[in-house]
Amino acid sequence: MSQRNSESEGSNSTKMNRRRVLSAGGAALAAGIAGCAGLTGGGGSSGDGSSSDGNTGSDGAASGDVEIDYWMYFGAQENEEMTALVDEFNSQDNGIHVNKQSVPFGEFLNKLFTSVNSGNAPHVASYYGSYGRHLKPITHSIDDYLSDGAKNKYFDIAWDNLQVDGSTYALPIDIHGKALYTNDGVLESAGVDPDFTDWQAFSDACDTIVSDTDSRAFSFINWNIGQAAFRAYIIALTQAGGNIVTGEPGSYKVAYDNDVGMQTADLMTKITGDFGWDTPQFQSDSARVQDFVSGDLGMFIAGTWSVNNFENESGKIPEDLSFSFQNPFMFPGEGDDVAWCESNSLYFPKNESHSDAEKQAAVEFAEYVTQNNTLWASAGGHLPAAKSVATSSEVKNTDLWQKYGTISTMYEMVTNKQVRYQPKTAIHINSDRFWGPFVDMYLQNTDVESGVKSSANALKQALNQ
Known part of the structure; x- marks a missing residue:
């Protein structure tokens, strides 16, 4: 062989306070074997939005909310950050409520395929962005549900990787x-x-x-x-x-x-x-x-x-x-x-019982999570896939950008x-x-x-x- 810059939206004080709470009992991130994926399991609810008193649905959803189910495999700090993002989204009184469920990484793909085949698939599921062709048979494209200009929110390389046969099948959370x-x-x-x-x-x-x-x-x-x-x-x-x-x-x-x-x-x-x-x-x-x-x-x-x-x-x-x-x-x-x-990404599994309103709500949730996740960098060590988030002061001021250079080096490699x-x-x-x-x-x-x-x-x- 031969030799050879814009700021992200949202309340900075709210996000930083949340980070301090999450960091109070911080444990080391387990899970090197699955890349950035955690190995923790956990419960979650996937109710139908109804309740006996008519006021709230499952997991505290308001009556009349569109409920969507989200499966993820993240562990430790990443799990905490994603949970906080879900809670933040649910607190916005936007008529959508997300029920989160953790699934061990080693079981994730099998459980996801089984859920689709049995008609019990969630509305949103995390997995790697390069797996779009593998997951195409059990997921649906989302081009009809994306907001205007969504493509321009993300780094081109991450967006292009999520295209399968000319259609968009997922949204990228990060580039690691x-x-x-x-x-x-x-x-x-x-x-x-x-x-x-x-x-x-x-x-x-x-x-x-x-x-x-x-x-x-x-x-x-x-x-x-x-x-x-x-x-x-x-x-x-x-x-x-x-x-x-x-x-x-x-x-x-x-x-x-x-x-x-x-x-x-x-x-x-x-x-x-x-x-x-x-x-x-x-x-x-x-x-x-x-x-x-x-x-x-x-x-x-x-x-x-x-x-x-x-x-x-x-x-x-x-x-x-x-x-x-x-x-x-x-x-x-x-x-x-x-x-x-690679990119942790959000896919949209097929399920005949999912209404058009639920599909729209699932994409709205995915856009929010991927475009407002400034803390994902300090939690998982990943470069956020949304350009405005990656270049925000919250991300650029982290030790991982300033002191250790992990995220800043990744940013340089992505932009170059x-x-x-x-x-x-x-x-x-x-x-x-x-x-x-x-x-x-x-x-x-x-x-x-x-x-x-x-x-x-x-x-x-x-x-x-």
């Missing part, structure tokens, strides 16, 4: 992505400059960390799961000039079982092999996060939301942890300098068109069925050729079904 975290203490101990201009500079820095400190230099993955390996592999593969698939949605062809794909996988495995930058073991699923926080790991590829995993039991980032977040454009090759990205969503396939592409072999390769449990072919063949079979 993966980049390079650097532990400033480890790099300073090694005398390493974190401004990596190319693969040679990055390699030299990693070698210096290994030779001059007691820390490991760099981990390609941040969690012991295939999805983490997939997302990081996309970054390196794209910079090498390769692709996961080629062709158009609906007729994709697997493309990473070629020389470029093999070379990228080989580079990945050398990190725990010949280079000696990382160990081919996981003491726990979250071991790389723990190692980074403790100073036993200098750098790793992880998501904007991963900053929440650094928090201690008091919900605070340790004072002695100094770190940076920068674009991951150090991999070798002549391809595009882009990072993997340096992020790219994964392919919009009709299959559940994040499955370990396809990407488990990459973890095996990284942990030196299988060779590159066998691992790549195993992954590619499984994906080919699924795409051809």
Whole structure:
């Protein structure tokens, strides 16, 4: 491989007071394995809006309100923030009441498909923006219900990703992505400059960390799961000039079982092999996060939301942890300098019992949540997908923008068109069925050729079904 500004609307004082309340007992965000998704479950109500006294409906809805049901998978802080947004929307006396229900992330897709098939689907459901083609059979488009100019409220890349066959199937809550975290203490101990201009500079820095400190230099993955390996592999593969698939949605062809794909996988495995930058073991699923926080790991590829995993039991980032977040454009090759990205989004499941008024109310709720979520940044570490929210003073004044640079770096990559969503396939592409072999390769449990072919063949079979 070769080397190589406008303010958001709403009451600032109200939102900041709410944040203080939510932060009072803040716990560390669980859930690295599902990207930014939480793993908590919870109850929720989905009544018909009626009650015995005729004054209120389910969950306190006023009589006559249009009631809509919303399913989400967020955990910990994200759950609190989304709950607060739902409560804020419900308090506006706009004739709409939202009943929220939490569903564990691992069960979410199966439960959503089952609910549609049984005629019990909610009006709104959270899921990844790149899953529009996978979810198209069980969701309906919303172009007829959107407010005028809705498209212009969001970053183009997020809006375009939610288009399937020319129609809009979801609204984006955020844009989150993966980049390079650097532990400033480890790099300073090694005398390493974190401004990596190319693969040679990055390699030299990693070698210096290994030779001059007691820390490991760099981990390609941040969690012991295939999805983490997939997302990081996309970054390196794209910079090498390769692709996961080629062709158009609906007729994709697997493309990473070629020389470029093999070379990228080989580079990945050398990190725990010949280079000696990382160990081919996981003491726990979250071991790389723990190692980074403790100073036993200098750098790793992880998501904007991963900053929440650094928090201690008091919900605070340790004072002695100094770190940076920068674009991951150090991999070798002549391809595009882009990072993997995704969007938590709001879809609209099919249900014959949903009236037109309910569908309209569901979209109104979704527009509100995605265009008034200034606190989503500080809660989940995500860049809000609505442009005015992303550039608001509330977001720009957060530590994640000013001090740590996670959100500001993501904003720069988005505005510079340096992020790219994964392919919009009709299959559940994040499955370990396809990407488990990459973890095996990284942990030196299988060779590159066998691992790549195993992954590619499984994906080919699924795409051809």
